[in-house]
Amino acid sequence: MIYKSFVRLLAAAALVCGCAGPVPVSNVDAVMDNILSRKSVRSYTDQKLTEEQINTLLRAAMAAPSGSNVQPWSFVVLTDPSEYETIFAGNFNMDKFKQSAAVFVLCADTTVTRTPRGGGEPVVQPNGTWRDDLGAATENLLLAAESLGLGAVWTASYPYKDRYMPPKKALGLPDTVIPYSIVPVGYPAGDEQPKDKWDPARIHYGRW
C-alpha cells in the first residue's frame, strides 16, 4: 500500500514538474543572446582547442548561404604559433594574435566552373558573390566560437593586398583562391564585453 502510493506520487510529481517529456528550449532567446554576446577577443590563454571544437567552428562556417549555392570557401587551420607570423604579416596586431590557440584562414575561390545552359564543356567564370558568401561564413564561425565560450576576432585580409598576399604565398593557395579573412581563436584571457550597437536612427520605414 505504502509502496503503491510511493509509485503513484513519483509519477504525479514527475508530471507536475514537467519532466515527463523533453524540456522545451527557447531557441530565439539562446540565439539572440549569442548574437548580442559576440565580441572581438584579441587576447587568449594558452589553452588549446579540441578537434571537436575546431570542427564545430568549420561546420558553422560551411553552413553559410552562398550565391547559387556555389560554396566558394575553403579553410586553412593553423595550430602551431610558429606558423602564424607570415599569416599576419602586415597586420599591426600580429603580436597579440600569436597567442591564439588556432588561426582559421577563410579562403575564397574567386571563380566558379559552370556548364553552359545549352550544354557542352564546363566554363570557368568569375564568381560575383564570393566576397558576400565568405562574409556570412566568417560571421557563422564567430558566432559558433562565442557559443563555445571561445574568443575570436575577424581580421580583414581581403581587400588589402599587403595583408592577403603574404598568407596566400605562405599557405600555397591556388591562383584563383584568396585568403578572405583570418580569424584567431582561443580561450579569452581578458574580459572583453560586447558593444550595444542598437540604433533606431538606422531604421527607415517605407523609404529613406
Added chain:
Amino acid sequence: MIYKSFVRLLAAAALVCGCAGPVPVSNVDAVMDNILSRKSVRSYTDQKLTEEQINTLLRAAMAAPSGSNVQPWSFVVLTDPSEYETIFAGNFNMDKFKQSAAVFVLCADTTVTRTPRGGGEPVVQPNGTWRDDLGAATENLLLAAESLGLGAVWTASYPYKDRYMPPKKALGLPDTVIPYSIVPVGYPAGDEQPKDKWDPARIHYGRW
C-alpha cells in the same frame, strides 16, 4: 503520516528529476541547431510580422561586427506589398517575394567620415570593408529569422547594378548609400529543408 511521506516523496522526486533549480540550457546546441537549420525560404503565408519580430531581426543585424566598428549599415523596412515591385525589379523571383510579410533592404554607406590622426577637419573617405560588414549583418538577420520560426532568403542586390539601382532610386537613398542585400521575410508556406554542406575536403591543416 501519509501526508509527511507525500511531501518527502515530492521533494525527492523533484530532486531526482532535476527540477530543483533552473533547467540548464546548452547554448552551443541551440546556436549550432539554428546555424545548421537556416535555409532559404521563398514562399510565405499571408501572416504578418509583429513590430517586436521586426525589431528582433534589426537588432541581430546591428550586432554584426564591422571594420573599425564603423557600423556602415542602415535598414529600410517595407511591409506594404504594393511597394515591393520596384525593390525587386531585375530579380526573376520577384513574383514569389511579393507574398512576403516584410522586405528588409540592408543598405551600406560606402564612405566613412574620419578625423585625421593629426586632428583638423573630418574627411570623407571610401570605406574598404562595408561589403564585408553588410554580409555579416545580413547573415545575422537570417539567423534571427530562423530562430523566430520565420522564413527568409538573401537576395543579392550589390554588386549587380541592374538590381541595386532600381531600389536605390525608389527608396531615395543618399548618393553614397547602396542597397546591399534585399531580404524578404514571412511565415514559411512550404517545407524548405536546410542543406547539409559539411565537406571535410574543404579543410586544410597547416597549408593548402
